[in-house]
Amino acid sequence: AQSVTQLDSHVSVSEGTPVLLRCNYSSSYSPSLFWYVQHPNKGLQLLLKYTSAATLVKGINGFEAEFKKSETSFHLTKPSAHMSDAAEYFCVVSPTGRRALTFGSGTRLQVQP
Amino acid sequence: DGGITQSPKYLFRKEGQNVTLSCEQNLNHDAMYWYRQDPGQGLRLIYYSQIVNDFQKGDIAEGYSVSREKKESFPLTVTSAQKNPTAFYLCASRRDQGNTIYFGEGSWLTVV
8 A cells, every 4th residue: 555644734935945845655665756736726737756766856946856765755845935836735656556646635835925 | 739638627516417527638648537626635536547448436436427438538427426526626647657647727616
């Protein structure tokens, strides 16, 4: 079985400060991991994905995430927040086999001016 | 441009009515998915289909039905048996396991 836990339901940062969104996962096998972003009333857009290559993954808009197998974590970071980063972020695990993705409950990022 | 098209964007349903949400993709993806999202919550899987003429129930399939007669189309019917259908519905697709899943823009369904 696989599961995803996003440790914070809300994160608030000031513009220009670092962003850290935390995600822990459990999976019976080496998973593929994704981060998606959702702006209000929109679909989800892929930020980045890990598929057993480099453990530090760079995505769009300056985001990156590090896969740490020993900690079963896949935290999302960005050095400097921008107002346009305010959105909902989902950590997702893709198990082996034929099942669909498992989504975390989401983290709402607020960026204060 | 390739992508996933959901329609309508907004839909209102009266009590006792069935409604169908459309999802079309021109990405040549084999797998397609329907998710439900309630305000402030994550996504829950309703149905998924790995190939044409085959589909599987997800975690919350009760009150919903789907068909997959064509590779590019995966319509979702919300039946009158679904007692609380007001939600945001997202359709998605991907080529195969491990690959990126792509989402449509979503459809809002409201019961009036």
